[in-house]
Amino acid sequence: MKDKTEFCVECGSYNIEYVTGPEVVKVRGDEITVNASYWVCKDCNVEFENLCDGNDYLAEAYKIYRKKHNMLQPEEIKALRLKYDLTQVELAQILGWGLATLSRYEKGSLQDFAHDKILKLLKKEPITLLQLLSNDVPDILGKTKYEKVKSLCENMIRIKYKCNDCYQSILDSINSEVYAI
Numbered sequence: 001m002k003d004k005t006e007f008c009v010e011c012g013s014y015n016i017e018y019v020t021g022p023e024v025v026k027v028r029g030d031e032i033t034v035n036a037s038y039w040v041c042k043d044c045n046v047e048f049e050n051l052c053d054g055n056d057y058l059a060e061a062y063k064i065y066r067k068k069h070n071m072l073q074p075e076e077i078k079a080l081r082l083k084y085d086l087t088q089v090e091l092a093q094i095l096g097w098g099l100a101t102l103s104r105y106e107k108g109s110l111q112d113f114a115h116d117k118i119l120k121l122l123k124k125e126p127i128t129l130l131q132l133l134s135n136d137v138p139d140i141l142g143k144t145k146y147e148k149v150k151s152l153c154e155n156m157i158r159i160k161y162k163c164n165d166c167y168q169s170i171l172d173s174i175n176s177e178v179y180a181i
């Protein structure tokens with residue numbers, strides 16, 4: 001996307017051209033090819049980024065990297081948090097993360113592998129949150145919210161396993177699976 005950049009940042013010339021093409025970006029040692037766009041000054045040959053979309057191809061590189069490594073995308077992280085009716089601060093506290101961490105991930109920062117692992121577990125198994133809640137979380141969420149989120153999880157588990165009567169045995173069997181990972 002073009003923005004209002006209309007002159008060369010180096011020499012001030014208006015004789016500039018908007019160029020798009022593949023560019024290799026290094027992400028944690030992986031070489032990721034993205035479509036980059038930048039300006040070229042025809043007078044002094046300087047290349048410079050569009051100030052507005054300077055971060056776009058890094059975001060694109062992260063997206064490709066996450067896909068390649070089977071990691072959650074920012075919108076999936078946000079969706080899973082909302083599924084449990086939690087704010088960024090609440091989920092960060094439940095997980096014992098810094099308060100800004102989740103916010104950064106939802107905005108597009110590349111998450112740690114360890115953090116991605118627990119987020120994927122949360123996405124796949126509502127039991128994971130139930131376990132985290134059962135530890136020390138009532139104080140973080142407050143009693144009312146805690147009960148609400150807890151029953152949300154329990155309903156998800158019942159729906160997922162289509163089981164109303166054998167809830168405890170399902171819970172036990174998943175317990176051992178979760179801890180085995």
Ligand SMILES: [Zn+2]
Nearest residue numbers: 008011041044
């Ligand atoms: Zn120039």
